Amino acid sequence: MKLIFQAYLRFLPLFCLLLVFIAGCKGSKKAEGLKKTPVSEAPAPPETEEALIEKKLAAMSFSDSAVVKKVQVLLYLSGYNPGKTDGLMKPQTEDALKNYQTEHQIAPGDRTALTLRALGVHFLDLEVKDMQQLLEQKGYNPGPIDNIIGPMTRTAYLEFINDNGLGINGIISKEITTALLSNDPKYINQHPPDENTPADGDIADYIAPVTTFVTQVTISQAKVIDVQRALIAKGYDTGPVSPIPTPQFKDALFRYQTDKQLPVGGMNEETLRSLGFKED
Known part of the structure; x- marks a missing residue:
């Protein structure tokens, strides 16, 4: 019996080490299970151009003077007379807007995104002076760079879009703004200025x-x-x-x-x- 006990004592340290090793392996596997990398979610698809336009229009309102000013500029470029571009929805602007709406099958008096979209308000990110400068750089004569929309600026704008096949109704578009901002020489005016047109003054x-x-x-x-x-x-x-x-x-x-x-x-x-x- 004494011999058996002595043999047991001899192998006890090894047995303890074996138990510690087994416990360590189990703990390691458990920790690995806890550290599993979570499955990453797929990135959201980018918004479509139409969705971005809708979002931009939704943020616009006729109660915003900056929006009304854009409406006035675009009405003038489209051949209507909204009066001074001052951001005020005055009777002259209202009459011009109603005429525009009637000719474009929109209910007169509409103040929704339908009218803003038809006019192209969401495409007009340029100030009038920027448009004048860009037209001048391309060889057109918008008159003084004064940030005032007038007959010379409108004529230069209409000539530009007509020369480049960018539309026949004067309504601004993404293509028009892209062409205005482009440095491509194909957008340079190829027609010599009319010798009978005065160099200065209002056309x-x-x-x-x-x-x-x-x-x-x-x-x-x-x-x-x-x-x-x-x-x-x-x-x-x-x-x-x-x-x-x-x-x-x-x-x-x-x-x-x-x-x-x-x-x-x-x-x-x-x-x-x-x-x-x-x-x-």
């Missing part, structure tokens, strides 16, 4: 010598081409003769209406009568 003050315009077309029969010819005869540059109202035609018509203090907006009866079209 609205310049009217070429009036020639005779005689027509048998009545007010109700007048088409775009007829009105173009009448405007040309009175010294207004309508651009190439076309059956559709091009930006240059709209600008010429607007300038004529402004010069003659006629109602602004399309080929209305007062304007056609003033141009020489006969009563029905």
Whole structure:
């Protein structure tokens, strides 16, 4: 019995070491289980361009004077007369906006993102002075760099988008702003300046010598081409003769209406009568 006990004592340290080793292995495996790397979540997909536009429009309101000022600038560029671009929704601005809405099948008086989107307010991140400077750099004549939207700036803008095939209605777009900001030489004006156009002053003050315009077309029969010819005869540059109202035609018509203090907006009866079209 004594011999058995002595043998047991001899192997006891080894047995203890074995128990410690086994316990350590189990603890290590348990710790490894606790340290498992969590599965990473897939990154959220980037927002679409349309979603970004919707978010931008949702943050805009007609109660914001900065938004109203953009609306006024864009109405003017589109051939309407909203009055001074002061950020105030005054009667003249409201009338111009209603005319725009009527012509674009939007409920007159709408004050939602529908109207803002149609005008392209979300694309107008440039100040007027920036637009003037960019147009001048590209060889167009926007008049003084004064941050005031006027006939010269509008004419230069319409010439720019017309020359580069960027639209026919004057409404600003992503393509137009990209082209304005581009350094690509293809956007440089390829047409020499008109020698008859004054270098200084407002282009609205310049009217070429009036020639005779005689027509048998009545007010109700007048088409775009007829009105173009009448405007040309009175010294207004309508651009190439076309059956559709091009930006240059709209600008010429607007300038004529402004010069003659006629109602602004399309080929209305007062304007056609003033141009020489006969009563029905």
